[in-house]
Amino acid sequence: MAEKREKLVLVGNGMAGIGTIEQILKLGGAYDITVFGSEPHPNYNRIMLSYVLEGSKTINDIILNDWSWYEENNITLHTGTTVTRIDEGSKQVITENGMAVPYDKVIIATGSNSFILPVPGSDKEGVVGFRDISDCDAMLEAAQQYSKAAVIGGGLLGLEAAKGLVNLGMDVTVVHLMEDLMERQLDRNASSMLQAELERQGVKFAMGKQTVELTGEQRVSGLRFSDGSTLEADFVVMAVGIKPNITLAKESGVSVNRGIVVDDYLQTSMQNVYSIGECAEHRGVCYGLVAPLFEQGMVLAKHLCGSDTKPYEGSVVSTKLKISGVDVFSAGEFMDAPELTVISSKDEWKKTYKKILLKNNVIVGAVLFGDVTESANLQKLVKQGAVMTDEIYSELMGTGCCGGGNKKGTSVEAMADEEIVCGCNGVTKKAIIDAVTENGFTTVDEIKACTGATRSCGGCKPVVEQILQFVLGDSFQQAAKQGICGCTTLSRDEIVAEITAKGLKTTKEVMNVLGWKQEEGCSKCRPAINYYLGMMNPDTHQDEKESRFVNERMGANIQKDGTYTVIPRMYGGVTTPEDLKKIADVSLKYDVKVVKVTGGQRLDLIGVKKEDLPKVWEELDMPSGYGYAKSLRTVKTCVGSQFCRFGTQDSMGMGALMERKYERLDFPAKFKMAVNGCPRNCAESCTKDIGIVGNDGGWEIFIGGNGGIKPRIADAFCKVKTDEELIEVCSAVMQYYRETGNYLERTSEWVERMGLEQIQMVILNNEENRKELAARIDFALTQVTDPWKKILNDNSTRTALFEDARV
């Protein structure tokens, strides 16, 4: 027997309302749902309009729920339809075009409108607010036709709009009534630092100016201020604030004040009618930010689904400016006051500012400028009303010596499951933990793809990382917050993603497009980017010699006296008397200082003069052993079944085969292997990047071993039966490392960072994936060439690289 489902009508197709509906669906709420929206779009992320304006996102990128989402969830959606009245008597909502939809429950989530200053001329052409997609479109359009813009309002939205317009090439002046920018979130110090930074980025300011008129004919041509001065502008954005959209509530007889008055369960004065988001007024406060709307949505959803819920008691708001390169944060109280204790530090050289406010020793607010790494932590402390302790103080402010701040408490532990971590997308701590435990995710990116957390402004990334760390324990190595080097703040993953997204081809392009601080990079990032480009586009990337470390550029190891070491290949550590003779002859002829047996079963010819290098290689006529490269070095072997009485597998044969197969390919770091014929492990597999041990029925594979700076015993990865399987698994491991390893990160670190289980999951539990990885490394291998063959055939490069000019 079908139960009669209650009818729920949502008025307002924005983030607040749809966020609530999503929660209701998750909780299994049995409602027939109808949604009305007056904009012609499905639900989108309004707070990301700044990115659309900035050009880093398109409107499609910020759609949160597309048409199919409504369909899949059996939600009736009416876009472009405005609801005019809620009729309590007949329990119907009435639209402007006369539609009447019956309801059992109504949620009013009509949001807010831009507050347009009531000054003469504000209705002229070329005057817009900054609230929705149409405003955003108007701004993009204006930038193509007009050059001088004024943004009225130096708050969050105004500044984001101004920076967007500057990026679009307009000459922009921010007009602000007060002397300080963002005076409702920042104190004077932070505000003046912010203004200086934005001025540096090309935004102009007219501070302390009250606009009294917008001049011009049909179209706006300028602003007139109360002091009689004027400003020329052929485009004006009003960003002075928002006005809760309470028309519907008012028309329907619902109590309103500044916003629609609601109680702690978001109930309005009218029975069965609720309100949420920017249009609602709770305990006298209308919130204009995103986090509260999810907190309200959560309470309302539970309430409507009949689950137990704590009442909504208001939100601690925090602010983060979404302008790239300008880091500002504030939470809770931010202005000095006699009853508050202020802890602050200002560094005018590093351009950072930090202030923490205490009331009776409880942390009640904070302001950060320049360095916002502590923002997540501070936001949480303010929210919890944490009591300041010596530990928290030294964590936040440092102790002034190198021991400062090294004790990062796992504060996320204390966080409630329901607490919202990602304010933009309303993702709770629990949702993130579930993503980690149920899907085995180990990176922020995976969590982003699954839950949407960090997808928008990215402000919650530190907390997501902390949760990851908390859940995964030792298997998570906190991703460095710094970039890959001092030239950028971007991480390896971000750079690789940008290379793909923007189709970047050269290191120069990467550095230009991604805003490198030092235009041509440094000795850390240039080789790294050159590697990433080659790894991603093995067939088309033009290797950049000038971005290679000397050893790789010269194809030999530089020694401290400027001579070089040459190492010819000896596949699997096996050589021949003929080769030995050749090596001896060449060593004598070119006066090699020392011939040494290496740890990897080869011969070092140490002390070759640079100008002799080409001739040495030519006369050796042996492949380069890559003793210098971030590439496969050696495959160490034992004697194996060919001769050893214990050998069960042909380790020399397999070692030589592997060395031939994988030689010359670039890796994130040097790469060593070993193949053993029996479990006696004479070739020491346990300290190799990939160690292979033969046994009677097949092979056992170990990964992540290292005997170098940070010794590490390899982890048992899997057992295979056939040689084909062995090669396929090794190929997949190598390619996965190539694709996900940080430059210069050895597999020992990589395995610990990724987690052994993750690598096993990707390679062992998914045959298709494994085959694709193996195919990709095979393709890359078709592109490699012997560097010495190349140099010997290229006279001019040879001369320029190896021969001194004598004048």
Added chain:
Amino acid sequence: MNKTTQMYAIGSVQDFLMQIGRVVVAGNVELAVFRTSDGGIYALENRSPHPKGGPLAEGIVSGHFLYDPLYDWKIDLRTGEVQAPDEGRVVTYPVTLDEDSLTVSV
């Protein structure tokens, strides 16, 4: 004792790869000569001021800075000044370009 300056023709711009140093022996001084991406040509003594010494010519060039190949010190090609936190200075020699031929004064 007075030192006399001597001019050496060291070839044309094309003899130097962009951002890749080359050793030039001028008289009895070994130079590391660099061509930067903005077309500048710089000549430095080919010896790192690091206590262990070593050549400079094989370093990585970025703008008018050099990262030395052995110890990764950052050196200003224009002045020879080693950048903090390291300290020191490399002797630099003026290079002049006339038509297409480069001359270094040593």
